[in-house]
Amino acid sequence: MAASDPSNVAPHSTEASSPVEEQLSHLFGSYKAEWLREQLFELFTEPTYFPELKTPRPCVLVGGRGTGKTTVLRCLSYEGQFALSGRKGDSIRDWPYYGMYYRVNTNRVAAFKGPEIAESQWIRLFGHYVNLELCELVLNFLQWAQLHSPGDHLAAHDCEEIGVSLHAGPTHDTKQLVSAVRRLKAEFEAAVNNVADAHFRDLSLQGAPLDTLMKAVASLTQFTGKTFFFLLDEYENFEDYQQQVVNTLLKHAGQSYTFKIGVRELGWRRRTTLNQNEQLTSPADYVRVDITSRLTEQDFSQFAAAVCNARLKRIVPQVEAAIHDVSVLLPALGEEAEAERLGIAEWWAATRASKKLGTAEVATLDQLPPLEAYFVVYWADSQRKSVAEVLMERAGDLTGWATRYANYRYASLFSLKSGKRGIRKYYAGWPVFIQLAAGNIRYLLELVDRSLIAHLQNGGSLSSSVPHDIQTDAAQKVGQKNLTELEGISVQGAKLTKLLLGLGRVFQVMATQSAGHAPEVNQFEVKFPEDASASPAAEVENLLRDAVMHLALLRFSGNKLQDPSETRDYDYMVHPIFAPFFVFSHRRKRKMTILADELLGLVHNPKRTIARILKSQNRRVEREPLPDQLALFEGFYAGGA
């Protein structure tokens, strides 16, 4: 009962009404590596850390969702290399390395757990499974290589030895070996599906068949002196003990092959091999490449601009005077200009009309730039002083005043349009988008995609820059989209969404009521009670770990030396991508302390906890109506949970 035949459907008929919008939607909207398929390689832009991954050393590539791990690993794969080298079969022999990509499939590895057998038995089963999987991966590569660049075949005695190692029976050539591995997997599948019956005979020794196979492959003429990479993506999907199994392979890999691992921050939970005393350490055992910390803001800006500009150039037909520089398409907005758009003129007219100020003060303020005049009044209110007093202070210490103004100017913008409808704060410009993305290329592409599509839908073109309000609206929508998606990202998704809604509201109110307080507070440290037994420590730590892993929060190391898997010694910040949605500062600035039980309270009892946290910061939530875009969550903020 097919409603539609995919091949007959007009593509994307409601999402993008013009071919250009459709192309934009594909080039920028397909921000997940898996959506781009083959085009992934054509659009690949080499990040600065890429050369490090090409070395024969084991590497662990750490980065949040959307930082480009999959893209990079797939571009290291033989399929990627082939595409990147122009699909020339002749060149295959010249490659210095051959990468084989393997994504850890949760749905498969999760079959290897349960109470029916002991963990030690699961380890044996899983070790055998990994042997089968990786051997099949290598055999697939050999078949592919023979097809594109024929060379020597595996020797009969090698095939026999590999077959014996896998308990596959007699195998004399690659083809037989491939069939044997597939048959073994089918039999093994049935055995795992009936694990309680313990039909496990002939399990291979962990790593042994792989070593034998790789030794044989490396001895082939066409691969002499070459290195083979196993590119294991989404390492976090392994169970803890499974990570130990694969860690063991990584630690004891043969000479001709190595592992490149892609994992989310905090996703590498076990650092030991199956020998509990054998810890994997960097740089002794592997090179750790932490994507976000490797890319400085400037590096990321350059990299992201290259990624976006390459996409812009692919749009056909190009409009006349098309702008190919994304930073020009997305102009920034200065603070004075922003104040103007936020209605500073109306504020000044109302302030004058209120007759709260004397003629002299009005005259002096009239001489100042509007935002500075606003700041004088803002400062006077926060310090419970008269405007005249503040103006005198200013006149008496212009340097001190300039510093203060510089510190608070940006923060003061958040209160200018407090409680009013429409845009309350602008988030526009390439540098701002770079900060919102915080090193995450997927977020950046989403921001650009939403901005450009909305721009075109509003009658703009790619030869004109995107207005600031459209950029801001796009940034809010991207924040909202990622907030709503958070619920589906992990098993703790609902809790993460609630945590974020709670924190977002706290920082939004603090941003709006910043007068008299430290400006731009948007980070926090978590204070755990002294008595660990009385605390909800485990739940809080799990929540924080998941929040960091799924990019609800960013974390930064303090001054202490820590175990990277620890959660306590870090400072946290709501990911800046959510700042436009909640309306607080996206810049990494000042921090506050939140108690562990308050953090849980934001999830379980948001209304009361938000009020409690804000009270401890001398703010009042009831004074602050929800911004328009948060109205959708009114029920959440009004409720107990």
Place this chain on the structure above:
Amino acid sequence: MRAVRERPIYSEIFQQFDEFRPHTGAVYVHGESLEERSRHSVQWESASPTVKFGRVSDQQPTSFQLQLGGNAYRVQVRSAQQLRALWTNVAVKVVYIDITGLDHSTWAPLLISALSFGLDVRAVYVEPLEYAYSKTPTEGDIFDLSERIRGVAPVPGLATLVDAYAESIFVPLLGFEGTRLAYVLEQVQPSGDSIVPVIGVPGFRPEYPFHTYLGNRASLSTTRAWHHVMYARANCPFSLWYVLGDIAERWPGKVLKVAPIGTKPHGLGAVLYWMTAPGSVEIVYDHPVRKSDRTAGASRTSVYYISDLFAGTPVPRFQNVPSS
């Protein structure tokens, strides 16, 4: 490709549940959940003295307790031997498996083992009168059905380990809860053009397909999978079975990754397809913990004559079941 309505549907539908009586001398396996509609079997039991009723309790992810004919069995679902022993002990020819109050991890292994044992297997399902609406609805969360999800893992006994490197088509069988679709999409990570969602049409009620679209709107739109939506009768596993066959035929050689996150009859159709498909099928399930008050009332009762589907045809998956 023939329309589903022209293909045989091995079902009987009863508007009132007291119209249905299990076959004389059969075994009727059922479980009670906290939902009202799972409690009807008590009435059938009192009206069917020749039928042995087996009550499942303590459903765990890998085992369950069965009280049948004065005996109590603790059955591990990843044990072909224990499941076969169960059918050997009860020594009947016809078995009803009432999936209404049973978890996927209970009814699916029971059903597979009963079929492989050669029994005449019939599944029973009672539709709810209505689903609970969320008190604070947001996009993708209109209904209030699941407490939480335990995470993606195979339905016990239905893990697929073969064909890890084959290209795949992802087939989510949609329900109302958009977050469940979002979650399985995040786990499977299919490309947009390889997602073929299936929506239950006609739904249990006429408006339900629209709720399904609304609940899943965000993911359907982001992935553009809405272009490829197919439909199968919400209360019919056979319709779904045919639709999955059609999908496999359209994309030959590809593994079907089927996520049964919608109606239970669709889940049943997915399991039947997993057993019978000539190519590879992987069931991707998120193991939700259902809310106690997720539905109210009981509506139509469907009886599915599962064995009729297999009459005379070999079942590929049975060939790999290890003998004891």
